[in-house]
Amino acid sequence: MLHRRPLVKRLLKNRPNNLLVVSGLGSSTWDVTSAGEDDRNFRFIGAMGQAGPFALGLALAQPEKRILLFTGDGELLMGLGVLATIANQSPSNLVIVALDNESYVETGSQPTATAGPTDLEAVARGCGIVATRTITKESEFNVLRDLIYDSTGPVFANVKIVSEVLPLVFPESFDGVTAVNRFRGAAIS
Ligand SMILES: Cc1ncc(C[n+]2csc(CCOP(=O)(O)OP(=O)(O)O)c2C)c(N)n1
Ligand SMILES: [Mg+2]
Structure with a gap:
């Protein structure tokens, strides 16, 4: 099991110029924000x-x-069907990192399906994504980094993380228009 916040920060250190980061609500967004403000991040x-x-x-619209x-x-888990669409569209520039703590931490740490028999890597693979991996140990950091930066996508990495409640690190602004404009400026420059 890995700790999400230092992991995300380490993964984003010295990121290449062409890397655009998207984060899902809310804990992943707090992790990405904690790693530093960057106009190339779009945070849900x-x-x-x-x-x-x-x-x-975004991957289809911005192939470079x-x-x-x-x-x-x-x-x-709320929209698993997207994995089938991703496999069928097969964007080579898309990497998905699932921070799998087997719980809905943001709303009180209730268990999710992955605390039971559901295996997200197996779901992704079954949908047709070929480059998949489950990461469970710190010693696999370089494998994960290589998957993120050097592998042909679509890539799906399921990272088993500790289910911990961490301080919320909010973006500078919660305004959607501001966020979209800021990101668009960085994404298409
Ligand atoms: C449609 C909808 N249902 C429920 C919620 C409430 N909600 C906000 S965050 C969250 C949990 C997210 O869990 P996960 O993606 O596993 O993130 P974690 O906090 O565990 O990293 C839930 C249920 C919501 N925001 N929207
Ligand atoms: Mg979770």
């Missing part, structure tokens, strides 16, 4: 289940960029 605060579709659309989505097991 609501819209549970929409981070994957957004990342897919690499798109990295951090999202939670609960957020992903």
